[in-house]
Amino acid sequence: MKKELKEKLACPICKSELELRIDEEEDDEVKEGELHCPNCDNDYPIEDGIPNLLPPDFES
Amino acid sequence: MRNKKFNKIKMKKKQLEIKLQKLKGYQNPIPGLEQYLTPAALASAILNYINLDEGFKGKKVIDLGSGTGTLAIGAKLLGAEKVVGVEKDPDAIKIARENRNRLDLDIDYVNLDVREFNDESDLVIQNPPFGSQKKGNDRPFIEKSLSIAPIVYSIHKTESRNFIEKFITELDAEICVRKKTGFPIERTFNFHEEDVKKVNVDFYKFIRNQTKNRLKNE
Numbered sequence: 001m002k003k004e005l006k007e008k009l010a011c012p013i014c015k016s017e018l019e020l021r022i023d024e025e026e027d028d029e030v031k032e033g034e035l036h037c038p039n040c041d042n043d044y045p046i047e048d049g050i051p052n053l054l055p056p057d058f059e060s
Numbered sequence: 061m062r063n064k065k066f067n068k069i070k071m072k073k074k075q076l077e078i079k080l081q082k083l084k085g086y087q088n089p090i091p092g093l094e095q096y097l098t099p100a101a102l103a104s105a106i107l108n109y110i111n112l113d114e115g116f117k118g119k120k121v122i123d124l125g126s127g128t129g130t131l132a133i134g135a136k137l138l139g140a141e142k143v144v145g146v147e148k149d150p151d152a153i154k155i156a157r158e159n160r161n162r163l164d165l166d167i168d169y170v171n172l173d174v175r176e177f178n179d180e181s182d183l184v185i186q187n188p189p190f191g192s193q194k195k196g197n198d199r200p201f202i203e204k205s206l207s208i209a210p211i212v213y214s215i216h217k218t219e220s221r222n223f224i225e226k227f228i229t230e231l232d233a234e235i236c237v238r239k240k241t242g243f244p245i246e247r248t249f250n251f252h253e254e255d256v257k258k259v260n261v262d263f264y265k266f267i268r269n270q271t272k273n274r275l276k277n278e
Contacts, residue, residue: 005234008267012113050225050238053265054109 001051003028011037011044012053018044076134077104083159085128088151095152098130098187098215099244106263107134110185110213113265116140119182122208124174124201129156129167131185136165145169146177174204184209190217190259199227202266206231210268215243218260228266237265 006020016039024032035044035051044053080100110116117139123132126145136143145167147153153171160167170177188201198216202224205212212233216224218240228235243261 001234001236005236009236012109050235052239053113053237054239054263055112 001030001046001049003030005051006035009035009051009053011040011042013037013042013055014039016040073104073108076107076137077101079137079163080104080130080134083128083130083133084155086152087155095127095149096190096243097128100130102241102243103130103134106185106213106215107131107138110135110183111138114183114211120144120180122146122177122179122181122184122205124177124184124186124205125188126156126169127152127187129159129169131187132156132167132169133159133163133165135185136167137163142181143167144179144181146172146174148173175200177204177208179208181209183211183213185213187215190261191220202227203231206233206266206268210270212264212266214264214266215261216264218262221262224262224264232269233266234269235264236267237263239263 018035022033033046077100085097120142121135121140123145126132126147132143132145156169184205189197191197242258
């Protein structure tokens with residue numbers, strides 16, 4: 001995902017702004033990392049450049 | 061605080077699943093159209109997520125390839141203001157209308173090829189054909205959805221990942237959710253060898269690039 005996409009995203013649970021943590025990047029693309037919600041303390045992973053903004057118990 | 065909220069969400073999801081399970085499915089599915097019923101549990105998980113994420117309340121929602129109407133009905137039950145289902149199979153439309161009437165919901169089911177549909181909306185939800193039988197079957201759905209709505213939730217086969225990524229970029233949109241999940245397909249056609257086959261699919265959220273900061277302003 002492009003770093004600027006973070007500005008369009010919010011925590012799906014509480015709508016707070018997310019913090020971007022980068023493990024691997026290429027130009028302005030984040031390849032691996034996570035989006036962290038400081039309010040509900042959830043981490044949303046970014047894998048293969050695609051964020052996964054789903055609540056942890058999405059399917060259960 | 062967090063657990064309480066999660067439990068409430070879970071309860072709502074289960075209630076929706078039970079309602080969706082009672083809907084009538086395909087009577088005579090047409091293989092070429094890849095008519096698979098969206099499983100109630102998956103439909104309910106997706107719909108609840110969308111409700112948390114963008115929210116259905118006050119929104120105009122379009123279900124492209126609405127089949128027997130599951131996703132459209134779920135969106136209406138969760139408070140969407142206007143819901144339109146678009147489906148080219150007249151038999152499926154008939155069943156969708158039956159389902160709608162039984163629940164006394166206000167939903168329009170339009171009997172049309174998605175390519176011919178041109179009504180704008182706030183969001184599109186769709187479970188298009190996976191392209192298992194005819195490659196590129198899902199292409200017109202993706203193209204149409206992003207031309208009529210700034211936000212699209214969609215389900216595609218995991219093996220089409222490379223195509224989806226490329227196509228979404230071509231259409232000047234971005235993927236902002238991708239989650240792999242299993243899609244159980246019950247034995248509906250005689251070329252299915254097992255009774256229930258699990259297909260790996262990804263649930264996506266696409267955002268058109270012109271949409272700025274939509275989520276946060278609400």
